[in-house]
Amino acid sequence: MIQALTSRFTGYFLSLLLTLAAYFIIVSPSYFNFDVKTAVITIFTLALLQSLVQLIFFIHVWKEKGPLWNLWVFISTVSIIFIIIFFSIWIIQHLNYNMQ
DSSP: OHHHHHHHHHHHHHHHHHHHHHHHHHHOHHHHTOOHHHHHHHHHHHHHHHHHHHIIIIIOGGGOOSSOHHHHHHHHHHHHHHHHHHHHHHHHHHHHHHHO
């Protein structure tokens, strides 16, 4: 019971910390001396870390007993989404290049 509660508080604290970091990068980018590209990469990195914190501390993907079906379904879903986004951007860039 105590371990589950400690895990939830740790996850909550890390989620709050990552959210506030992304918020302050957006609100005052001059404080961090970030250009636009660095700020976008940093925010995407914070978003990925945030999703890992959610998976580890709240969804408990790695604590499943037996076969890791949920983990494999999650990995395949993320892979399909990544493929769709990557190739959509690729197609749009090539269409933009060919239209000029």
